[in-house]
Amino acid sequence: MEASSTARVICSYLDSYVGKNVIVVGKVVQIRGDEAVIDADGNITAHLNRGSHLAAGNGAQLIGKVNPDLSVKVLSSLDLGNNVDFSLANLVAKVSHQNKDLFIYD
Structure with a gap:
């Protein structure tokens, strides 16, 4: 099995990762049933799993798969x-994309 990495992303990078797993760190803006809105330099809709226990106003780290509509199907979450x-979390995602050869490989 080949090694691969899971890219840290912000909202504007999602369209490059449709069908792939990503890591999102952002602020939980709203929770509606099994969906949450996460602000990661822009709002992302996250489809939560049963193990997701997030609180509005808190930060969250999500690992999930990017859907064609640019929402994220959450595989794992951490409050x-x-x-x-959040500005540091966004900066980490931006720097990792500016230096993909160091941080991201498939």
């Missing part, structure tokens, strides 16, 4: 609490 530096 990061309310002390998250």
Whole structure:
């Protein structure tokens, strides 16, 4: 089996990862049943799984698959609490894409 990486993304990068797994770190803006809106430098709709226990206003890390409509089907989620530096999380995603040869491989 070949090694592959899971890219850290912000909202504007989702269209490059349709059908692939990604990591999203953002703020939980809203929860509606089994869906959440995550602000990761833009709003992303996340389809939560039964194991997702997120709280509105907190940070979250999601690992999931990008759907054709650019929503994310969550495979795993982690509530990061309310002390998250979102500008730093966004910067990490941006830097990893500016230096793909160091951070991202398939």
